[in-house]
Amino acid sequence: xxxxxxxxxxxxxxxxxxxxxxxxxxxxxxxxxxxxxxxxxxxxxxxxxxxxxxxxxxxxxxxxxxxxxxxxxxxxxxxxxxxxxxxxxxxxxxxxxxxxxxxxxxxxxxxxxxxxxxxxxxxxxxxxxxxxxxxxxxxxxxxxxxxxxxxxxxxxxxxxxxxxxxxxxxxxxxxxxxxxxxxxxxxxxxxxxxxxxxxxxxxxxxxxxxxxxxxxxxxxxxxxxxxxxxxxxxxxxxxxxxxxxxxxxxxxxxxxxxxxxxxxxxxxxxxxxxxxxxxxxxxxxxxxxxxxxxx
Amino acid sequence: xxxxxxxxxxxxxxxxxxxxxxxxxxxxxxxxxxxxxxxxxxxxxxxxxxxxxxxxxxxxxxxxxxxxxxxxxxxxxxxxxxxxxxxxxxxxxxxxxxxxxxxxxxxxxxxxxxxxxxxxxxxxxxxxxxxxxxxxxxxxxxxxxxxxxxxxxxxxxxxxxxxxxxxxxxxxxxxxxxxxxxxxxxxxxxxxxxxxxxxxxxxxxxxxxxxxxxxxxxxxxxxxxxxxxxxxxxxxxxxxxxxxxxxxxxxxxxxxxxxxxxxxxxxxxxxxxxxxxxxxxxxxxxxxxxxxxxx
Numbered sequence: 001x002x003x004x005x006x007x008x009x010x011x012x013x014x015x016x017x018x019x020x021x022x023x024x025x026x027x028x029x030x031x032x033x034x035x036x037x038x039x040x041x042x043x044x045x046x047x048x049x050x051x052x053x054x055x056x057x058x059x060x061x062x063x064x065x066x067x068x069x070x071x072x073x074x075x076x077x078x079x080x081x082x083x084x085x086x087x088x089x090x091x092x093x094x095x096x097x098x099x100x101x102x103x104x105x106x107x108x109x110x111x112x113x114x115x116x117x118x119x120x121x122x123x124x125x126x127x128x129x130x131x132x133x134x135x136x137x138x139x140x141x142x143x144x145x146x147x148x149x150x151x152x153x154x155x156x157x158x159x160x161x162x163x164x165x166x167x168x169x170x171x172x173x174x175x176x177x178x179x180x181x182x183x184x185x186x187x188x189x190x191x192x193x194x195x196x197x198x199x200x201x202x203x204x205x206x207x208x209x210x211x212x213x214x215x216x217x218x219x220x221x222x223x224x225x226x227x228x229x230x231x232x233x234x235x236x237x238x239x240x241x242x243x244x245x246x247x248x249x250x251x252x253x254x255x256x257x258x259x260x261x262x263x264x265x266x267x268x269x270x271x272x273x274x275x276x277x278x279x280x281x282x283x284x285x286x287x288x289x290x291x292x293x294x295x
Numbered sequence: 296x297x298x299x300x301x302x303x304x305x306x307x308x309x310x311x312x313x314x315x316x317x318x319x320x321x322x323x324x325x326x327x328x329x330x331x332x333x334x335x336x337x338x339x340x341x342x343x344x345x346x347x348x349x350x351x352x353x354x355x356x357x358x359x360x361x362x363x364x365x366x367x368x369x370x371x372x373x374x375x376x377x378x379x380x381x382x383x384x385x386x387x388x389x390x391x392x393x394x395x396x397x398x399x400x401x402x403x404x405x406x407x408x409x410x411x412x413x414x415x416x417x418x419x420x421x422x423x424x425x426x427x428x429x430x431x432x433x434x435x436x437x438x439x440x441x442x443x444x445x446x447x448x449x450x451x452x453x454x455x456x457x458x459x460x461x462x463x464x465x466x467x468x469x470x471x472x473x474x475x476x477x478x479x480x481x482x483x484x485x486x487x488x489x490x491x492x493x494x495x496x497x498x499x500x501x502x503x504x505x506x507x508x509x510x511x512x513x514x515x516x517x518x519x520x521x522x523x524x525x526x527x528x529x530x531x532x533x534x535x536x537x538x539x540x541x542x543x544x545x546x547x548x549x550x551x552x553x554x555x556x557x558x559x560x561x562x563x564x565x566x567x568x569x570x571x572x573x574x575x576x577x578x579x580x581x582x583x584x585x586x587x588x589x590x
Contacts, residue, residue: 144587153588153589181585202500204579204585208504287534291443293448294445295479
């Protein structure tokens, strides 16, 4: 049933976005999760973040994690917050980098101390330092902001155009606190085109529906997190990421190839639960795969 | 944006399916929830079940609840498990009745001690007793069964035809343990037609996506539960019902009229939480409505 033009690329952000708000895990455990995600079929994994360990203790030791990743088993992504982080990431061997810029001016200034224009200038610096790397610019709060700062579809589209002008290779639209709906996604994609990634959070239980609707609109890249862990520690009430298990279960049932083995994901979810010491939020992690049904 | 042919009817089953597995609440509190749902705009509420109070203690006192419902403020539905329950419901003033028949032979025999054929015969008895009433037959496990008893789309369609032949006025397809997907729903509706209700559970985080996809296929009647409470106490791991808040938030954003006031629902969710002594599972109940976004 699968056809190539329907197939999707899933980037599991569990080791980064998923774990960043958790009690810190040792580098070896974070690398083990990342390597098992690659073995389960994930072609892309966001493995680390080169942020300040003072700001985000759970992301300390990114270079140690990097050394334990199995080269070539997946495209390994590193989040770099600034020029210094970018240099460290390149030293550690990463050639796929995520950078974030916020469509919310309030969040940008609160979280990074920069205006949106200043964060764009920083992306330009990162672009210069990371000449040969693939850079994916993630626009946070792409579908609404809880800070009353008037994020609009036109504003997001302008920011996307500005980032392309700075030479980023890809764009990902992030629904940081679960404000997206199929209608809002259609409105933004109408201005940016559908050659973007989507980074969805399940704050309002809409993440899977948004992915389903976005796929119908042509989106083929999705960020998820094993177990549905995650949510910005700097955006209260962000809610977990769209769970990898949930996207894989739905899309595979629809005949959309994800390249990912759901059974293997369920085992990784158990590993993650045991490492963080509580159940992961993903409902598929609890309920397991679908029972048979002859249509 | 709303057009009448898009609008949906939501039946909130919170006072019945939502509360049936909870520590029993007094009749006055259950009626208060039901009345507030009606005041929030719900046109249909499943208020009670005339099951044995020994089997389902939380549903005891259905006639007491009935006396406290504001007549005419909503279509009040009562679940009737058999002829005796039907007689009690009619005595209590109900003229809209739900009956359940299982597409899973294993569940049917385990839960009711009847074969599917015997449960069809019982629906015929109820139809005779409740001459003037509207009967909605709910087919449980319509999209798959965890019991390995080979539920199929064709089997569900045959059961639907058998129920229509017994004279039921409406059919609702229930996804009792969250096995439905847009593909499975399309397969079943292809045989039953889309003039059915859908009763979705969020066991695998697919409930909202299924509702979204089913609406596109023409379904206009949905069962939900305030706060996402619920799940059959006799089907382990059933998972809560699709939360009323979540369906209303999504559909209203899409311009699909639900007649329901989301802000009022959020207040009812708080009431329900305080009565049951814990948070309700609905993510919208926690996160609230959408922030603004100018498309």
